[in-house]
Amino acid sequence: MTRHHAPRHHAPRHRRTVRRLRAASAAVATGLLVTGLLAAPARGQSPTDATPSPQPPVGTVARTAGDARFEPGPCPRTPEPVEALEGARCGTLTVPENRAKAGGRTIELGVAIVPAASDTPKPDPIVWLAGGPGDDAVGEAQMAIDGGLNRDRDVIFMSQRGTYSADPTLLCPNIDEFNARSVGLVYDAPSTERLHVAATKACRDQLAGRGIDLAAYNDIESAADYDDLRTALGVEQWNLYGISYGTHLALTSMRLHPEGLRSVGIDGILPPSRAGSVATWSSARQGFDGLFKACAEQPACNERYPNLSAGFDRLVRELEAEPVTTTVTPPGSDKPVKVVLDGGALVNWMTSATHVAPQVPAALDELANGKPQRIARQWAGGKLSPQAMGRVAHGLVYGVFCGEWTPYESQTQALRGGQQAFPSFPRSVQAQAPQLTFLRPDCDVWNVPAAPPSIRDVTRGDIPTLALSGGFDAQTGADNGPYVARTLPRAKVVTVPYEPHVVFATSKCAQEIAVSFFDDPAAPNTKCLKDLEPPEFEIGR
Template sequence: MPESRAHPTGRTLRLAVALVRSASFAPRPDPIVFLTGEPGADALGNIAELTAAGMNRDRDLVVLSQRGTFSSQRPLTCPEIDRFYADRVHLPYDAPATGDRYAQAAARCHERLTAQGVDPAAYDTSENAADVADLRKVLGIREWNVLSHSYGTQLALTYMRMFPEGVRSVTVDGVVPPSVATPGWTWSSMREAFDDIVGACAAQPSCRKRYPDIGATFLRMVRELEARPVTTHVTVPQAGRVKVVLDGGALLNWTVRASHAPADFPLAVDELAHGHPEHIAAQWASAWLPGSQGMFAHGLSLSVWCSEWVPFETPAEQLAKGQRAFPELPRSVLAQAPQLPFLRQACQAWGVPKAPDSVRAVTRSSIPTLAISGSFDAQTGAQWGRFVARTLSRSTVVTLAGVAHGTFDHPCGAKVITSFFDDPDSPDTRCVTSVKPVPFITAGEGAGAS
């Protein structure tokens, strides 16, 4: 691929592609192409999950390592930012000094990559979509189906708007609408998931009895920790004994980690309220230490966010979205968007130009589309599946109760998605009503701090 289609005679990139053969001896003629998320994750790392979920049951599966990601040429990996994230667990999450360190790490990565001749402005969703369109032609595929997750849904919605030819159907799993995605956009998903988790506890008699005010307790602890951060030490696999600082922003963002394993959410919050932060601290630290450091393309994340998200929202608009979502919380917490703290400062260091307004166009299409979400998704709330479906005339909307970010590896989610690809206008959704939140653990039932 050309690094920049605005300069077709310039540098080129080689993108890694895996073709996973169908498990069937007589596969269907229309394969599935998988587009992963973050942005910055390497889709080749999802192959085991995809095959375990049966996505190649009766179709070949095409997996593209997007431009800038680890397996493709010139990955925009940033060990400088990896080191910052490893250090951040020791620092107050919301502190301006922490934001300064993030911006400095981004600046060092940008300087190193540009010295190697990389053009960070060439790594965006429009170029990504053109890569996908070219890939179908290179492989000689007349028609295929798109399976997308998280940022991959932003890419898929852009792709089906720009290059609808040859697209038989599209699944968007954990939806990021290009027309509204900004840093402040993340607040509504955090609130939706929080309310659904608290509501699920209230719906279970044992949880309701043991933790009748768990939502209010959590919000109180966010306020208290923001005023007086707690420092503790925990043992994290492969990292050993580490220092962890919990302030209000760290606790709020811990909800993302907790949404994927929610059974001990009430217990962990109750322990924190009674002076025992170790449970949450261990989970918070394990989310960043040591992870797959060196493999994640932070540069692609910044190139997309800094050109397509940040310029389309003012700091005041971002703050207002936080205040609407969590009016109970202090301004210092609300000033940093969930999952994206101090992104504006990092973007100043990253220095890519604002994307054209066309990247925010609403996708209007008659291509059959499945918008599937989890009700506990604190990253891309279920409301956004319903949102994009409004302009997709042949859409099916599914929400799985108690499931977090990503449904394709959930048994019911996988069944709905594969049945959708078999029959895009009438997928089998019967299993959806049987999906319920897991039972919450109450004190004395043996939850571990891991």
């Protein structure tokens, strides 16, 4: 659920920085990396008879805390090298798979600690909580470090249970393979649903056959994992920075394990009390409207693409009634593939296309005039990319969705969410929330028990919190910032205009705000917001 592209700022130098960030974050968003162990030297003066020995750097000694144990060792495995991890201190946290089962099996979570750039680092590190669910935090290290998060503090990355560098992994590449094949199928057809659910069941059967307790892969256990890590590392107090689904986990951690939390940044906010199809539809409406409004306010865009919102709605209805089939060669491939675009596919494409907002009006206009190739290439490219294969922990995805979301949202409520957000859409489109297609039948075959109802409680307390959103975010709507701040009196709500989901990945301004927040949680520096400009939309012929 985290895909990132570039912001718009005044200075050309900023645009060059953003282009580099765009390339890096496109990789990080799906969890890519590789590194070797390079222990960082201890900071401070050499011990003498007259001075006490300095504390060893966090992560350089084995420690045990209750049933959890941290052991220094090689850095977590990664698909590709990650420059940010050179010099990282690494190791493994061993925790119970299911804390409710005394004496049960244990699992291992990869840990990488990137040292602060400063020679005089602050004592409270920042912990990066990855998106997804199912992405590996270690795979997002480059994004965090490129954004300057380690300027004054160590940054800790731990693979959430089941993810790429954990043991066991709950990846299930068969689902990724089906998603790649599905670009040639009608998106929301009953026949596609049957195949999708069959792939989900095959994934479940394969994992259960390995003896994995699927009910133990959820926010409650993951929040306990991070609290165990803090204790095992001997850290008195730290900070959290969560992106996308990582905000869901951060808010859960604030509620269940507030001790030791100095401050929390949440970016692309997904509150557990709201999560589900209704919120997904609402987020899509907000993100789409933000983009359409920006075009309408730009004279050249408005003149060339008037009534963009109405035109998009019309295309969804027309494609759902009569899907378009074309053949395209996806980016990075030399093999043509068949692509079918129906109404549901267009809605889901649009949800991600807010990351390339300047192209959207022209792409929709091309589609309306019989040229679907641009949208088809982008739609297929995301599903056929090597970065989409074998890197997402589907076992964790369904553990969260099926244990924490669907038990507390009825099918009627989910449908009503689509009807309220997009009343003109066909019912078949309204029935499948973007990003959550076929979720309920998938969860029926995943068959894990519901989490306690308290998992849906709002997070309350006085922990300083930075609530960051993007004005174009169609995945986690910007209204989630004020929503969580209602019960977090020390929260600072910031919406970065013209930005898509996860503003830290695309906006230098957002990075500056985040870093300044950890300097002074009571007064993050938001002056850069006044210099932001809307995107310059592509104007086709």
